[in-house]
Amino acid sequence: MSDWDARYSARTGKMRASEVRELLKLLDQPDIISFAGGIPDPALFPKDAIKEAYAAVLHENADAALQYSVSEGYKPLRQWLVQYMASLGVACTIDNIIITTGSQQALDYLGKLFISPGDTILTTWPTYLGALQAFNAYEPHYDRMIPDGGNMTPDAYRANARAAGGQVKLAYLTSDFSNPTGETIGRSDRMKLIDLAHELDIPLIEDAAYRALRYEGENAPSLLALDIEREGHIDQTRVLYSGSFSKTLTPGLRVGWICAAHPVISKLVLIKQAADLHSPTINQMVIHHVAERHFDAQVEKARKHYRQRRDHMLNALARYMPEGVTWTKPEGGMFVWMTLPDHMDGAALLARSIEQIRVAFVPGAAFHADGTGRNTIRLNFSLPDAEAIDTGMQRLGGLIKSEMDQVRAQR
Amino acid sequence: MSDWDARYSARTGKMRASEVRELLKLLDQPDIISFAGGIPDPALFPKDAIKEAYAAVLHENADAALQYSVSEGYKPLRQWLVQYMASLGVACTIDNIIITTGSQQALDYLGKLFISPGDTILTTWPTYLGALQAFNAYEPHYDRMIPDGGNMTPDAYRANARAAGGQVKLAYLTSDFSNPTGETIGRSDRMKLIDLAHELDIPLIEDAAYRALRYEGENAPSLLALDIEREGHIDQTRVLYSGSFSKTLTPGLRVGWICAAHPVISKLVLIKQAADLHSPTINQMVIHHVAERHFDAQVEKARKHYRQRRDHMLNALARYMPEGVTWTKPEGGMFVWMTLPDHMDGAALLARSIEQIRVAFVPGAAFHADGTGRNTIRLNFSLPDAEAIDTGMQRLGGLIKSEMDQVRAQR
Structure with a gap:
């Protein structure tokens, strides 16, 4: 051994x-x-709400809750998320949403879809440790992205990536109240990052796990919302929004989602089908039940x-x-x-x-x-x-x- | 796009x-x-039992059920599985067990751990479609394994793999009542397959998703049990046993497991931590509650x-x-x-x-x-x-x- x-x-x-x-x-x-x-x-x-939701789902819908289900996720939950994303300025349909087992799984599947060994990922220094761990499985290099000014030119990023033996394939950042720094990226810097993603023609992951937990100040628009404004339609955008119920409702049910252009979502559905078939049906129903009433x-x-x-x-x-x-x-x-x-x-x-x-x-x-x-x-x-x-x-x-x-x- | x-x-x-x-x-x-x-x-x-289990877990242990947890899985469930594996002749400890989101995820993680593009996987012809899908993400070749006689020599497998541009890295089979053929591999063929895995020094995945559903005849010993007999201790074995509660209790909670040598399990814990942190805590507790009482x-x-x-x-x-x-x-x-x-x-x-x-x-x-x-x-x-x-x-x-x-x- x-x-x-x-x-x-x-x-x-x-x-x-x-x-x-x-x-x-x-x-x-x-x-x-x-x-x-x-x-x-x-x-x-929300213990009582969750307890009540499991009882209700198992009373009303047990056969579906306990059975195999589709890889893209429970449709009423995706419909609820369409409304939620609309509240962030993101106009989309359920075809733009896939349910993941927490947002950590979103990072794994996006690494799997986009990264080959030797490719370069742009991240901030510092960045979420779990993102580095998820991406490292696909053996990338990293180059530094500096949101508040100081971004390198696209050509400089391309040259670095070539020197490292691959291409720039992906950018990743936590948009709001970052883990680990607590900092939020301002609107004009968001625009610069979106421009960079378009110039490099790469997807830009907007990790919004903490977005709902604002204690003061005004919400900055989601990068995905800004990219939709720029491009006219979500299916033309390069921002991949990763969300989670872990910080707002509970992490123990492991429910997150990705909202993005349909061509990316349709690839992710294939990846998820091959990787775990689907996230637990019953938990998706319970999160939907609780979110609808108590979010x-x-x-x-x-x-x-x-x-x-x-x-x-x-x-x-x-x-x-x-x-x-x-x-x-x-x-x-x-x-x-x-x-x-x-x-x-x-x-x-x-x-x-x-x-x-x-x-x-x-x-x-x-x-x-x-x-x-x-x-x-x-x-x-x-x-x-x-x-x-x-x-x-x-x-x-x-x-x-x-x-x-x-x-x-x-x- | x-x-x-x-x-x-x-x-x-x-x-x-x-x-x-x-x-x-x-x-x-x-x-x-x-x-x-x-x-x-x-x-x-078992709807009533599951309903009762969710209520009990949320009544007695809500904080843990709804919180983040460890990547290897809920300890009492792994302890229950140690007893279950013992009933199959597999002597192991909880360090030989990791909980996965169904057995499909086990296949994904094992592909991730063992396969680089161009490597060869040995499978039966035909084999489980979902295994091909899970492994295909890692861009392997396949060579044919024939359990009931007719296996090629290790050298021939090695030569084929070299010609395809890689090495033989993994073997996969459904041991009992296979999907799709319904057939079961006999004891002497199991021994031959284990010998082959040792000669090639590769892991052999025993997909036992259907094992509990026997309608007549005698159980053949698990390949892992046979490998333990051969090697003296599970930590010396090459068989990776993949199990699931999907066919016995319910697929909707997505709970499966891998039982294998500790060095492999410890790598899989790292992979799972990076890929989705852990399977839903509450579902693992509920499966444990139900399995203990009703399995x-x-x-x-x-x-x-x-x-x-x-x-x-x-x-x-x-x-x-x-x-x-x-x-x-x-x-x-x-x-x-x-x-x-x-x-x-x-x-x-x-x-x-x-x-x-x-x-x-x-x-x-x-x-x-x-x-x-x-x-x-x-x-x-x-x-x-x-x-x-x-x-x-x-x-x-x-x-x-x-x-x-x-x-x-x-x-």
């Missing part, structure tokens, strides 16, 4: 158990205060709940962090991104933090396709409560300050 | 909406008698129900089919495989059958990696009831006879 590992691991060689995953194990230790996860607060799960109220509740936690986090950071440390002020989502002094290493800080002050977070290098970003860390505020945030940031600020003092003393 | 199709379809070029899928659309037409599907009879779904009784009920349908099908075939037509006598599963006279084409027969007698089935060529088998068809007996079987086979026998008479008259 041992030789298999070397022979067959081309596709998993770049994969590793994510640091997030390793860190989540720490949550089993009750004295750890964790800012490492990126998961919703279970206190928000808006649920989103409002989540916004209020997480807004308080974000405010608490930003206040605690302002109070406890020493000078020389900076962080983002997210208008939504679940994360604050912190930049430490240049000399400080997020991974080394984590090791000491666990040992000395029992506080967990994710070192930032994991989110960089090129392994840079060593002096950054990601802090989650959706799961820890006000007291944990206060205690945790006080301890973390103290530790960072003492590390800075030591470095200063050595100079 | 139109140029994307040509540029990006390497992986979907070999995929097509399966004929089964096209045929299932016919089921919407109420006057069609269909033997085309391969789906369980919803009358057997044996449910299997017994299904065996009795489908045994009657198989008997009805075999009686109807004996009564209505003209001489010159042969078919398998399956000891379990859901399918009979029919061989028509050499000159007859299954696809052409289907077209006339739909038009003239309103009877549907699947032409056999789709199940052959090389497109042969034109004079074969697959008949499902799990869904049509006794009356439909009787009427359908009478009509089909009449059509086939009239086609044979016409050919004779033209000679």
Whole structure:
């Protein structure tokens, strides 16, 4: 068996158990205060609505709920999503929508459709760790996309890709309240990114997993909506919108979707049929049942709940962090991104933090396709409560300050 | 958009909406008698038990049921499967088991782990259409494996694979009551296949989706059990056992599993984490709840129900089919495989059958990696009831006879 590992691991060689995953194990230790996860607060799960939905679906529609189904997904849920996408300015039909097993599966299938080994994917630095993991299975290179000015010319991207042995085939970004930085891309930068995708003639994945969780400010238009404005019809667009119910209703049912030009969706239906036939029928029916009745109220509740936690986090950071440390002020989502002094290493800080002050977070290098970003860390505020945030940031600020003092003393 | 199709379809070029899928659309037409599907009879779904299980899980364990979870799957379900595998003679631990979204996903992930473009997969001719679809995404070649004698030498397989531009990397078969033929591989042939896998040093996928549905005769030992006997420990084996609850409890929850050597399972956990994080938590809990209480009784009920349908099908075939037509006598599963006279084409027969007698089935060529088998068809007996079987086979026998008479008259 041992030789298999070397022979067959081309596709998993770049994969590793994510640091997030390793860190989540720490949550089993009750004295750890964790800012490492990126998961919703279970206190928000609409448990009664979900319980009622399973009972109703199994009462009214059990044969269909428990049977094989079509790969594109449950039609009433896709119809509901047509209305939802319309509320974002996206005019589409059910032929523009496929249901996926969470938005993570959307990334896997899009990698499968578009990437051959050696091709180049454009991403931001940093970007969602799970996207890098999904794409790495298809053995791509990465080049850096800088939304707020500084994008390279299409020719420069093409030349880099050729030098790496392939073509530019795909671009990926989190449009709103990004994981890991919490930042949102402004309207004019969105237009620039769409122009870039058209000039390169490549698909641009708009990962909108956190979009509904805005705590202040105005929504920027979805990139897909902007591309429809530009091209006149969704079937002419290059933006692939990836959505999820994981952050608004529940991640445990694993229901997400892709909204895009029909020619792409029809390929994805073939891919999904070959890869898992379809996402669980009953869960799609339950999500439809709950979304139809409770989506808006649920989103409002989540916004209020997480807004308080974000405010608490930003206040605690302002109070406890020493000078020389900076962080983002997210208008939504679940994360604050912190930049430490240049000399400080997020991974080394984590090791000491666990040992000395029992506080967990994710070192930032994991989110960089090129392994840079060593002096950054990601802090989650959706799961820890006000007291944990206060205690945790006080301890973390103290530790960072003492590390800075030591470095200063050595100079 | 139109140029994307040509540029990006390497992986979907070999995929097509399966004929089964096209045929299932016919089921919407109420006057069609269909033997085309391969789906369980919803009358057997343990609806009350599933309803009770969702209520119990959401009452007792809602936070975990609705939250993100680990990629390898729900631990109590994997523990239940350790006991189940022990009943098949497979000694293993939970580290030898990963939960998948149905057994279709197992095939996708195994293709992803083992196959690079140009590599060779050994399969039977014919084989499960969905396996060809799952593997085709990884652009393999196929070579023919003949279980009941006639296997080529390892060197001959190696030479063929080299000539095709790659290596032999994987073997796949349905061990029991195969889809599409209904046939089961005998013990001595199982040993030969395991020897072949060891000589070629390749993994051998044992697709056991139908294993529990035996209507007569003795169970052959699982290939994995035989390989453990041969090697002394599961972690030394080359057989990858793929199982599913779709045929015994319900397909709509999409729960399957792979049982194999730990080094393979640990790679699959990385692949699953990158591809969809995990299968829906709540469905795994519900399948565990139902399996623990009702699995044996449910299997017994299904065996009795489908045994009657198989008997009805075999009686109807004996009564209505003209001489010159042969078919398998399956000891379990859901399918009979029919061989028509050499000159007859299954696809052409289907077209006339739909038009003239309103009877549907699947032409056999789709199940052959090389497109042969034109004079074969697959008949499902799990869904049509006794009356439909009787009427359908009478009509089909009449059509086939009239086609044979016409050919004779033209000679």
